[in-house]
Amino acid sequence: MGASREGAPRARSRPTRRASMADVAALAGVSAQTVSRVVNGSARVEPETALRVTQAMQKVGYRPSSAARALATGHNRMIGVISFDLKTYGNARALEAVVDAAQGRGYSVNVVTASARTRKAVAEAFERLGRHDVDGVILNQADALDARLALPSGMPVVVVDGDDDSRFPCVQTDHGAGAAAAVEHLLGLGHRTVFHLGGPADSFPARHRSEAWLRVLAAAGCPVPRVVYGDWTAESGYRLGRSLAERPEMTAVFVANDQMALGLLRALREAGRDVPGDVSVVGFDDIPESAYFPPPLTTVDQDFGGIGDTSVRLLLDRLAPGELPDGEGESGGTTYIAPRLVVRDSTAAPAGHQAPRT
Amino acid sequence: MGASREGAPRARSRPTRRASMADVAALAGVSAQTVSRVVNGSARVEPETALRVTQAMQKVGYRPSSAARALATGHNRMIGVISFDLKTYGNARALEAVVDAAQGRGYSVNVVTASARTRKAVAEAFERLGRHDVDGVILNQADALDARLALPSGMPVVVVDGDDDSRFPCVQTDHGAGAAAAVEHLLGLGHRTVFHLGGPADSFPARHRSEAWLRVLAAAGCPVPRVVYGDWTAESGYRLGRSLAERPEMTAVFVANDQMALGLLRALREAGRDVPGDVSVVGFDDIPESAYFPPPLTTVDQDFGGIGDTSVRLLLDRLAPGELPDGEGESGGTTYIAPRLVVRDSTAAPAGHQAPRT
């Protein structure tokens, strides 16, 4: 790298060295420490002095160096987020929510992505994040045990929609409650049972949604149809939906996400089965498109704002108390964020059913 | 490799001070500078010495402090990205692409979001980013002139899908080419003209798509229908689509994005107009759902990977040459990333048309 030739003690001739506290201090006729106090608003400074300092800061265009501050204080006001692909609506929303919440509290967000859900890709993502001085980490759908592999020990971690690990606080959409609401809605409409098009088995939210579906069916004493598992894509919903569409006894389906529901709707349409006339369908996620599906989809809306706020708050709480008193990582509880059933036009009482209960 | 309990020479008073180069150096019996050389792989170090150092690093669980490095070197290996809402597919994809590209080059990404497209919200986003020591900034759809308001002068900037500013390199999807391909596809099918459902007027991509639509129509001597402008949402597509659906002369529509196209499709269906039998529709974005729309949508696929790679490369190029030789910000060119028309089932020759040209 070229520049910075001169051996002069000061870099006067360098292009434009950023103004430092010393520059501001000199201009304002105070010590650097006083400038620091003004910047941080912390200690008591004579208003008049503060004003002089503020003016000097503006004059030289002073911006604090977060690197220097981080070095001196030991933290960075930056959190790391580990996310899977942002093509998936939920992941993008969760990231956005975390960014907003962090910004609201004066923290910035360093994002790393794991390209695939393989152990190798995940480990690499952690490793990348570990190289930066983040104060804490939010894992989105990454198994906590993976985190321990590559994250520096002692790093505060909050897990979102991942397996609860007694070591870390965990924030989850209450997938169980959402799925239960969906299934109960269908049963309440009078359907004898509810089929299920599940998400990938290695996905935490998918598992919880499927489990709740099964639980509600069992509790209601309904016959339990065999589950088929897709991969979240509309393509898989379509592919699996074509077989499903051939089951005449199927009058209601709970699909693990909206995109697969979209594929299923197409398969049903092609098979000549009307929705909701012949078959009712419920999705999960409430993607913006789902209100305009053919027909508008009944689905479960996740509270991403709540997830972002809660996860950031939990993380920051762990930063405060004495910078990790080491033994005190006992906060392994799980916080559930309630989702909300959004009823639209894809669900109705089964054909021939007279008066829907409820 | 979990462990790494204590064992550090220090670490008695404070919970667990992170191992520093000095610790590693002491353990390996070398100077801190030699450790630095090993860490950076830069200078020549005796292999045997390097091995000792490496082992010492592992033993004490050494991780370099990026804050200290940033302080010493003046840069952070971190770029900032300013993005609008991540609910929008394209924004999320662009962010993901930039993150991936940056990671591939050893840079991390600090994301800030602007909640709204108001000048105030955008200025705040810039301000937030300015507080962190990023080496450069990628603006996604943020007008470059806004950047100058709040970004430190001299900060390298690359603008993605924003107004070209001779001061900054600019990377854009070739919206014009994409829109032209869409319109030409429709005309080629035999349609007399093509209607247009545009995006919001304050959006750069929307403007360019609309302009190209108009240009192609004019060049082909087609009548130019009045444009209606939505806000990217399916809702607006539906709302505006209901009026559009009443125009019997309308046989082809170019819609500025897929979500609005989805709304339009619904409006057309409700109006009893078959797609593509009565009306052909082309969208833009190729969101994952569009292949399963009723009917599968002909649309324009953006190369987000190319956008990410290119924008990061351009930005990093500007970092290298002598750390901004100040006057040398002349690289104001625009790089166009070619999109690709994806033909599906929503387009066909108009009713009564015999032999589609081409």
Next chain:
DNA sequence: TCGCCGCATGTTTGCGCAAACATGGGTGCC
């Protein structure tokens, strides 16, 4: 009146690292 206290501010120090310069032993070259 004296002494103590609190307040505004200054001074010193060190965070962890890398750039610049220093050193000392070996090697090649004529």
Next chain:
DNA sequence: GGCACCCATGTTTGCGCAAACATGCGGCGA
């Protein structure tokens, strides 16, 4: 065989900031 040079490594310094401690001054209670 002498000198120059190179290579591996050590030493010094300073990046910009904030924590800890120091200073000096004015006010207030006894």
